[in-house]
Amino acid sequence: MSFDIVVIGAGPAGLCFARTLAGSGLRIAVVERQAESTLAAPADDGREIAITHHSQRLMRELGLWDALREEEIGCLRDAKVLDGDDQGGLLFRHDEAGAAQLGWLVCNHAIRRAAYAQAKAAPGVEIVAGVRVTAVRTGAAGAEVALDNGDTLAAQLVVAADSRFSDSRRAMGIAAEMLDFGKTMLVLRMRHEVPHEATAWEWFGHGQTLALLPLHDAHTSSVVLTLPPPEMAALLALDDAALGAAMAARFQQRLGAMQVAGPRCAYPLVGVYAKRFVAERYALIGDAAVGMHPVTAHGFNFGLLGQHTLARELRAAHAAGQAIWSPALLARYERAHRLATRPLYLATNALARLYTDDRRPARLLRKLALGAGARLGPFRRMVMHGLTAERGGVPMPLRGLRSRASF
Numbered sequence: 001m002s003f004d005i006v007v008i009g010a011g012p013a014g015l016c017f018a019r020t021l022a023g024s025g026l027r028i029a030v031v032e033r034q035a036e037s038t039l040a041a042p043a044d045d046g047r048e049i050a051i052t053h054h055s056q057r058l059m060r061e062l063g064l065w066d067a068l069r070e071e072e073i074g075c076l077r078d079a080k081v082l083d084g085d086d087q088g089g090l091l092f093r094h095d096e097a098g099a100a101q102l103g104w105l106v107c108n109h110a111i112r113r114a115a116y117a118q119a120k121a122a123p124g125v126e127i128v129a130g131v132r133v134t135a136v137r138t139g140a141a142g143a144e145v146a147l148d149n150g151d152t153l154a155a156q157l158v159v160a161a162d163s164r165f166s167d168s169r170r171a172m173g174i175a176a177e178m179l180d181f182g183k184t185m186l187v188l189r190m191r192h193e194v195p196h197e198a199t200a201w202e203w204f205g206h207g208q209t210l211a212l213l214p215l216h217d218a219h220t221s222s223v224v225l226t227l228p229p230p231e232m233a234a235l236l237a238l239d240d241a242a243l244g245a246a247m248a249a250r251f252q253q254r255l256g257a258m259q260v261a262g263p264r265c266a267y268p269l270v271g272v273y274a275k276r277f278v279a280e281r282y283a284l285i286g287d288a289a290v291g292m293h294p295v296t297a298h299g300f301n302f303g304l305l306g307q308h309t310l311a312r313e314l315r316a317a318h319a320a321g322q323a324i325w326s327p328a329l330l331a332r333y334e335r336a337h338r339l340a341t342r343p344l345y346l347a348t349n350a351l352a353r354l355y356t357d358d359r360r361p362a363r364l365l366r367k368l369a370l371g372a373g374a375r376l377g378p379f380r381r382m383v384m385h386g387l388t389a390e391r392g393g394v395p396m397p398l399r400g401l402r403s404r405a406s407f
């Protein structure tokens with residue numbers, strides 16, 4: 001079988017990319033190792049994705065936003081970042097940004113479901129599910145993707161959206177910076193007595209990092225806890241009642257009683273940045289290009305931005321009768337996406353290291369940083385602009401908050 005573009009991976013990035021190119025006249029195959037029934041109804045993976053204003057606009061254009069259910073969208077009105085026992089902290093307020101809210105929180109499985117439905121219905125897009133890509137070969141004459149069912153797909157261009165641990169990236173000889181933070185992140189939906197007031201908070205306590213992401217219901221939030229793996233394993237061994245009590249204690253009872261209200265999902269924290277985003281007839285998008293630490297909540301936002309940048313180039317080239325695989329086109333994508341992502345990738349890693357380091361100098365440094373950030377209007381405005389700007393590619397903030405009343 002022959003296509004213009006073969007996309008590896010039907011995660012949010014691969015599916016959005018295929019959907020963005022729908023109607024361009026390009027024939028696209030999206031290959032995914034998971035079964036089609038799983039793509040149509042993805043399991044709850046616990047992740048709540050903070051969506052910026054620019055990403056919301058792109059999701060609207062792709063038809064994803066309207067496919068979400070009301071209860072799957074949480075309002076992110078304000079955010080607060082706290083350090084240790086400090087009562088002050090850094091506050092990001094929607095009214096200072098001149099917006100009705102800083103952003104939205106949408107569950108990842110709902111995004112995946114909506115992206116699959118839109119890609120599946122898109123003209124020119126074929127989903128090839130339940131098969132794994134085993135090899136990619138590219139050369140001057142074209143590209144080939146080998147599948148584990150023995151089939152081979154021919155293409156002009158291969159676009160890899162096969163996760164931050166991308167096998168095809170490695171097979172194509174593209175190295176990647178990998179930063180293992182040595183920590184595990186637990187995401188867990190919880191009900192709590194005190195309402196969240198649409199305020200997210202991030203609290204860098206000693207020996208732990210806690211975040212609260214407000215969901216649609218005023219008494220339900222996604223709790224995000226980062227711990228060393230052995231401590232996390234002990235916590236995960238608790239039953240629901242004991243885990244609820246342990247979480248309430250970690251939050252110093254600021255949210256009142258807490259109960260587990262969703263699956264327990266734990267993720268290793270590894271940041272990944274590909275040394276190159278393109279090779280001959282091959283491009284990386286999504287986490288395969290830039291796998292962010294979740295603390296700045298930007299992985300999917302960057303994935304959306306990158307696929308949009310590449311798709312725009314491809315659509316224009318195809319309409320002009322030019323080669324969609326030209327090295328000049330791929331180089332333009334690489335430059336634009338690197339420029340849009342590299343500064344925040346580096347800043348996020350520095351931030352994640354600073355805020356999970358409990359040695360005295362680091363504690364002092366972050367106290368100073370938070371104090372300066374709180375005093376300096378321009379810093380806070382830059383962060384809020386990153387969230388609320390209608391155009392993408394701008395840096396953005398932390399994902400913290402909680403009920404202001406209880407500070």
Ligand SMILES: Cc1cc2nc3c(=O)[nH]c(=O)nc-3n(C[C@H](O)[C@H](O)[C@H](O)COP(=O)(O)OP(=O)(O)OC[C@H]3O[C@@H](n4cnc5c(N)ncnc54)[C@H](O)[C@@H]3O)c2cc1C
Nearest residue numbers: 009011012013033049050133163286287297298299300301
């Ligand atoms: C706890 C947590 C919280 C997060 N919070 C946020 C947030 O608030 N905001 C935000 O913007 N981002 C957030 N992210 C990041 C976001 O979830 C990811 O950036 C996004 O899901 C990546 O999408 P993707 O399509 O690039 O990759 P993936 O979702 O990893 O999809 C890759 C797909 O490729 C398939 N695949 C892989 N190899 C093969 C193969 N050989 N053959 C066929 N198929 C293959 C896989 O099965 C998979 O379906 C968070 C991440 C985590 C872990």
